[in-house]
Amino acid sequence: MKSPHSIKPVSGRLGILLPGLGAVATTFIAGVELARRGLAEPIGSLTQMGTIRLGKRTDNTSPMIKDFVPIAPLESVEFGAWDLFPDDAYTAAKKAGVLSNEHLDLVKDFLSTIKPMSAVFEPTYVKRLEATHVKTGPTKMALAEQLMEDIARFKRERGVDRCVAVWCGSTETWRAPAAEHQTLEAFEKGLRENSPEIAPSAIYAYACLRSGVPYANGAPNLSVDFPALHELARREGVPIAGKDFKTGQTLMKTILAPGFKARLLGLDGWYSTNILGNRDGEVLDDPESFKSKEVSKLGVLEHIFQPHLHPKLYGKYSHVVRINYYPPRGDNKEGWDNIDIFGWLNYPMQIKIDFLCRDSILAAPIVLDLALFMDLAHRAGMSGIQEWLSFYFKSPMTAPGLYPEHDLFIQLMKLKNTLRWMKNEGLITHLGVEYYD
Numbered sequence: 001m002k003s004p005h006s007i008k009p010v011s012g013r014l015g016i017l018l019p020g021l022g023a024v025a026t027t028f029i030a031g032v033e034l035a036r037r038g039l040a041e042p043i044g045s046l047t048q049m050g051t052i053r054l055g056k057r058t059d060n061t062s063p064m065i066k067d068f069v070p071i072a073p074l075e076s077v078e079f080g081a082w083d084l085f086p087d088d089a090y091t092a093a094k095k096a097g098v099l100s101n102e103h104l105d106l107v108k109d110f111l112s113t114i115k116p117m118s119a120v121f122e123p124t125y126v127k128r129l130e131a132t133h134v135k136t137g138p139t140k141m142a143l144a145e146q147l148m149e150d151i152a153r154f155k156r157e158r159g160v161d162r163c164v165a166v167w168c169g170s171t172e173t174w175r176a177p178a179a180e181h182q183t184l185e186a187f188e189k190g191l192r193e194n195s196p197e198i199a200p201s202a203i204y205a206y207a208c209l210r211s212g213v214p215y216a217n218g219a220p221n222l223s224v225d226f227p228a229l230h231e232l233a234r235r236e237g238v239p240i241a242g243k244d245f246k247t248g249q250t251l252m253k254t255i256l257a258p259g260f261k262a263r264l265l266g267l268d269g270w271y272s273t274n275i276l277g278n279r280d281g282e283v284l285d286d287p288e289s290f291k292s293k294e295v296s297k298l299g300v301l302e303h304i305f306q307p308h309l310h311p312k313l314y315g316k317y318s319h320v321v322r323i324n325y326y327p328p329r330g331d332n333k334e335g336w337d338n339i340d341i342f343g344w345l346n347y348p349m350q351i352k353i354d355f356l357c358r359d360s361i362l363a364a365p366i367v368l369d370l371a372l373f374m375d376l377a378h379r380a381g382m383s384g385i386q387e388w389l390s391f392y393f394k395s396p397m398t399a400p401g402l403y404p405e406h407d408l409f410i411q412l413m414k415l416k417n418t419l420r421w422m423k424n425e426g427l428i429t430h431l432g433v434e435y436y437d
């Protein structure tokens, strides 16, 4: 594949649009503003803190990623959001309880100015929330048009040149793709006829793509991952990516499992359980929303271990994932893993992990990187599914017929090689060519 002839330079302001102004979105916005004011570090973000090696190891050339590719500076970012509740970002952040008052008060003036636009919502898709700030319209197409008007107004009022969207809304109930999802024509007919198969998140995705806005999906629901919207993304020349931010337990899985596989250690079972008490946990307490999450979490191991290639090692392991809503924990999730592995001559061993993590602290840098990389891809003329951003997702979207890559280290190599490719730099394959040339 040829590298892009040129990447459009960064000029003007970038709008980051967030359907869902809850724990993740407010932690992200507050963190960006604290970083802009020099009051905190954007830890965990490749676009802000990552480096990229160029050329041979002996060249000692490893610039910052943000100096190597033209990434929009944090100073140029404007935020917009939609939510089911009218709370501004400061009030929502206080309720989410992720960041301390000490941090929030430093940016209270800024957060208080971010007021969500009213949401497109359907209670059958998120059962545990009673929305108070929603759009009404005769059809789902009319709602999509209202979202497009929101985007156009946001750009006008904030003096924004271009936008990207990252879904930070609740996890919707699990649905298999239906006929409406197969072609753009069928999907648009479904919008006009109010098909119950079309979820609110897909209406946002449609409105964004029609507005030329790249769309990344942080939740496991379909949203933009079906043929009709793949078609629209290609037609409009807009990048799309998903699904489900890779944080906490799945991050650990995709760090550890490639190691076991590399050393050909066998697996009898992997039992994962979580307790969490934030609003996301409350939504996931509904079995139909949990089903979306479960599907997304379960796929990871199979693709890493490839049981069809290694039936003796990975042919019949048991993989169980549980999430329990436990309010006292708030956003500070606890994830336990019990891993039964076996080695030489089938001798069994066990590994236990107890990860006391903070969900939104792990998710916020992902939102930032996705927004900035999706904007970069758009300016580089890339459109459709951005597999090179699989690094950030539990359940990466792929081109039809391909299996997703889950190994975190292969994902990172692919991401960095894509950046090298964009800039016509030699790819790094770790073949050690420096010894031979």
Ligand SMILES: NC(=O)c1ccc[n+]([C@@H]2O[C@H](COP(=O)([O-])OP(=O)(O)OC[C@H]3O[C@@H](n4cnc5c(N)ncnc54)[C@H](O)[C@@H]3O)[C@@H](O)[C@H]2O)c1
Pocket: 019, 020, 021, 022, 023, 024, 025, 082, 083, 084, 085, 096, 119, 120, 121, 122, 126, 129, 167, 168, 169, 170, 171, 172, 200, 201, 218, 219, 220, 244, 245, 246, 247, 248, 278, 279, 280, 283, 358, 359, 360, 362, 363
């Ligand atoms: N925090 C993590 O580590 C993590 C990891 C992977 C995925 N996710 C996903 O990211 C999403 C956000 O997580 P969170 O912890 O911020 O949840 P949250 O419940 O705090 O925030 C979600 C917000 O979305 C709003 N919302 C729901 N439906 C909406 C709609 N149709 N339009 C506009 N707003 C809507 C809710 O009112 C809520 O304020 C969830 O889907 C979650 O599963 C989070």
